[in-house]
Amino acid sequence: MAILVYIEHAGGKVKKTSLEAVSFANALAAKTNEGEVVAVALGAIGDDELASVGSAGAAKVLHASDDRLSAGVIQAHASAVAQAFEKVGAKTVVLAKSSLGDAVAARLAIKIKAGLVSNVVELPDTSSGYQVKRSIYTGKAFAMTAVETENKILAIKKNAVDLKTDGAPASVESFEVSLADSDFASKITSTEQATGEILLPEADIVVSGGRGMKGPENWGMIEDLAKTLGAATGCSKPVSDIGWRPHHEHVGQTGVKVAPTLYVAIGISGAIQHLAGVNSSKYIVVINKDPEAPFFKAADYGIVGDAFEVVPKLNEALKAEL
Amino acid sequence: MKILVCITHVPDTTSKIQFTDNNTKFDTTGVQFIIGPYDDYALARAVELRDQTGGKLTVLNVGLAESDPTLRKALAIGADEAIRVNAEPKDSFFVASQIAHYAKEGGYDLILMGRESIDFNGGMVHGMVGEILGMPSFSPVMKLDVEGSTVKMAREIEGGKEMLEATLPLIAGCQEPIAEWKIPNMRGIMSARTKPLNVVEAVSEETQAEATQYQLPPAKGAVKLIDKDNVGELVKLLKNEAKVL
Numbered sequence: 237m238a239i240l241v242y243i244e245h246a247g248g249k250v251k252k253t254s255l256e257a258v259s260f261a262n263a264l265a266a267k268t269n270e271g272e273v274v275a276v277a278l279g280a281i282g283d284d285e286l287a288s289v290g291s292a293g294a295a296k297v298l299h300a301s302d303d304r305l306s307a308g309v310i311q312a313h314a315s316a317v318a319q320a321f322e323k324v325g326a327k328t329v330v331l332a333k334s335s336l337g338d339a340v341a342a343r344l345a346i347k348i349k350a351g352l353v354s355n356v357v358e359l360p361d362t363s364s365g366y367q368v369k370r371s372i373y374t375g376k377a378f379a380m381t382a383v384e385t386e387n388k389i390l391a392i393k394k395n396a397v398d399l400k401t402d403g404a405p406a407s408v409e410s411f412e413v414s415l416a417d418s419d420f421a422s423k424i425t426s427t428e429q430a431t432g433e434i435l436l437p438e439a440d441i442v443v444s445g446g447r448g449m450k451g452p453e454n455w456g457m458i459e460d461l462a463k464t465l466g467a468a469t470g471c472s473k474p475v476s477d478i479g480w481r482p483h484h485e486h487v488g489q490t491g492v493k494v495a496p497t498l499y500v501a502i503g504i505s506g507a508i509q510h511l512a513g514v515n516s517s518k519y520i521v522v523i524n525k526d527p528e529a530p531f532f533k534a535a536d537y538g539i540v541g542d543a544f545e546v547v548p549k550l551n552e553a554l555k556a557e558l
Numbered sequence: 559m560k561i562l563v564c565i566t567h568v569p570d571t572t573s574k575i576q577f578t579d580n581n582t583k584f585d586t587t588g589v590q591f592i593i594g595p596y597d598d599y600a601l602a603r604a605v606e607l608r609d610q611t612g613g614k615l616t617v618l619n620v621g622l623a624e625s626d627p628t629l630r631k632a633l634a635i636g637a638d639e640a641i642r643v644n645a646e647p648k649d650s651f652f653v654a655s656q657i658a659h660y661a662k663e664g665g666y667d668l669i670l671m672g673r674e675s676i677d678f679n680g681g682m683v684h685g686m687v688g689e690i691l692g693m694p695s696f697s698p699v700m701k702l703d704v705e706g707s708t709v710k711m712a713r714e715i716e717g718g719k720e721m722l723e724a725t726l727p728l729i730a731g732c733q734e735p736i737a738e739w740k741i742p743n744m745r746g747i748m749s750a751r752t753k754p755l756n757v758v759e760a761v762s763e764e765t766q767a768e769a770t771q772y773q774l775p776p777a778k779g780a781v782k783l784i785d786k787d788n789v790g791e792l793v794k795l796l797k798n799e800a801k802v803l
């Protein structure tokens with residue numbers, strides 16, 4: 237018996253969100269007596285890096301190093317994870333919500349006949365049946381969900397559990413996957429990705445700017461503050477709609493939903509659609525010159541003032557402290 | 559080309575979310591329902607593709623009679639016909655099973671829907687339908703062009719996008735900026751009244767993960783305001799009180 241965790245990697249590193257998924261599985265296995273945690277990694281990545289997944293609580297990592305799996309071809313990944321599931325004899329799969337993770341989980345659910353719960357925010361309640369708490373209405377509510385199937389897939393939201401860091405190195409085992417041509421029916425022709433930046437959906441701190449920034453030429457201030465804080469940068473919908481910032485930085489109901497420990501909103505009024513994308517943040521700081529901005533109602537800390545005046549001062553004060 | 563667009567009937571994005579019946583039911587009091595915003599993007603792109611290549615555009619919703627005005631709106635925006643699977647959309651698997659059945663029956667070349675519904679946010683239905691039908695599925699797709707039987711797409715990934723090529727038939731979960739939302743014009747609204755809206759029965763009752771109880775998040779405490787000339791105070795609070803630095 238084991239719990240299987242599908243882990244993702246980028247730039248030779250296992251993603252932090254995947255380590256959270258391993259930590260979640262580790263706590264779950266202890267609760268449900270499902271044995272050890274086995275992770276499955278697909279495509280080219282170093283064995284030393286995979287062994288380090290042990291720190292989050294995995295006993296073993298199955299590594300299918302077939303280079304065709306290095307790019308995230310959805311169907312091929314779903315087939316490979318289904319084969320790992322059979323091999324391990326698992327009943328439960330845990331993975332972190334992501335662009336690829338979601339797409340793989342949905343196909344996997346049909347392949348292994350598993351009840352699937354997405355946006356899971358805490359460990360399941362197994363006192364009567366199998367009830368999983370998930371975030372719904374874009375963070376405005378939660379639903380307890382009864383999973384009725386023997387096999388289960390849990391796609392977890394960021395910050396669902398604390399990251400475990402004290403586990404022993406995992407053993408890494410190579411794993412042969414048999415893949416059909418139909419698994420590669422689609423082809424990834426190129427990838428455009430911001431490099432050397434902290435990725436918004438995975439960031440612990442996010443600094444976002446809105447229309448109050450008055451123009452893309454003023455984003456240096458946002459970037460400086462983000463750099464000081466080690467944060468990712470985001471923006472409101474109007475800002476990405478008018479093209480001041482790329483779409484992948486749009487935070488909100490129809491953009492990226494973030495769940496950082498600290499969210500700093502600068503010159504954003506706080507429309508309900510924007511709040512829907514940030515309401516899972518642990519702490520929210522709002523800087524806005526309009527004291528009536530609705531965002532202040534959702535904030536923990538606020539400064540009423542002109543961003544052009546406050547942000548550079550805040551940046552200096554933080555630099556002195558950090 | 560035969561295109562199927564699956565739409566959800568969901569509370570408007572500005573709705574205040576509340577529950578009734580001992581927190582087991584969504585409270586629809588004062589709530590306006592709309593086509594899911596992501597589904598609206600899928601529909602807009604489908605109308606453009608149908609106008610380019612000809613063929614037929616069908617919209618489908620799994621829902622009760624309350625969904626009919628939402629389907630009529632989709633017809634006004636430009637769909638040729640509508641299907642409503644007369645059942646409560648109980649979970650992703652249930653909805654995917656219905657869509658897969660009627661999609662197979664209809665023999666569609668392209669199946670589009672939103673990347674996720676804005677009520678349950680699962681984002682799983684397109685992938686499930688794809689796996690049931692043995693078709694490739696892609697999400698979240700922000701660009702989709704059809705050239706003959708080749709489909710060129712851009713899919714959003716963390717911090718960027720990947721360009722993809724695949725062949726029809728396929729399924730895509732869509733998001734902006736795949737197309738601009740279309741607002742129905744008077745001619746569209748008039749013609750929508752006479753376009754077919756067929757109500758069909760659910761083909762399976764099986765569910766796997768149904769919501770049983772709802773909760774609202776705890777109320778947020780009052781904001782602590784810091785004077786703009788004393789930003790050092792904010793740094794202190796972040797460090798010592800919130801402990802996030």
